Amino acid sequence: MTEAFIALGSNLGDxxxxVLHAFDALAGLPGxxxxxRSPLYLTPPWGVLDQPPxxxxxxRVDTTLTPHALLDALLGIERAAGRVRDGERWGPRTLDLDVLHMGAMVLSDERLSLPHPRIHERAFVLLPLHDLAPDLDLPGQGRVMDLLAALDVAGCQRLP
Structure with a gap:
């Protein structure tokens, strides 16, 4: 089993x-x-700003899946939720799932980079990741608590 951290996000529909349904879908993946699971956060859009929060x-999961098999499973969960990948980056979406970190793996190919290369820029990832693993050391980026301390988290609010 390999420990992996997966980011979940949505800003279309309910x-x-x-996001809650995606947690259940993750729990149902083979192996x-x-x-x-972290608390939910309401966060401002990133990249394309003219869209809903x-x-x-x-x-946090343990999995026997390889990194690419896990990625493929996440893409399947996104499709089942109505996500259409049309090439637009950072736009609105019914569901977005990203492998953030997987064991101590460092990987970079045309489909997947581990750890996710932009974790250190994103409060919407670091806040919930900090809830689960504040001391996690992301290869090439640093510890989650230190990365979060360097970001502006204004506009991000933990949901009840």
Whole structure:
């Protein structure tokens, strides 16, 4: 089993329900156990600013899946939630799932980079990741608590 952290986000339809349903879908993946889930956060859009706010969270799982098999499973969960990948980056979406970190793996190819190369820029990822693993050391980026301390988290709010 390999420990992995997965970012979840949605800003179309019932975003909260989409993220909660995605946690259940992660728990149902073959060879995968959902260990914990972060609280939900309401966060401002990133990249393309003219869109609704996002509901974001992070899941911690143990999995026997390889990194690419896990990515393929996440893409399947996104499709089942109505996500259409049309090439637009950072736009509105029913569901977005990203592998953030997986064991101590460092990987970079045309499909997947581990750890996710932009974690250090994104409060919407670091806030929920900090709830689960503040001492996690991301190869090439640093510890989650230190990365979060360097970011402006204004506009991000933990949901009840």
């Amino acid at each position: 975003a909260r329900a989409q 995968t156990q959902l260990l914990s 996002f509901v974001n969270a992070v899941a």
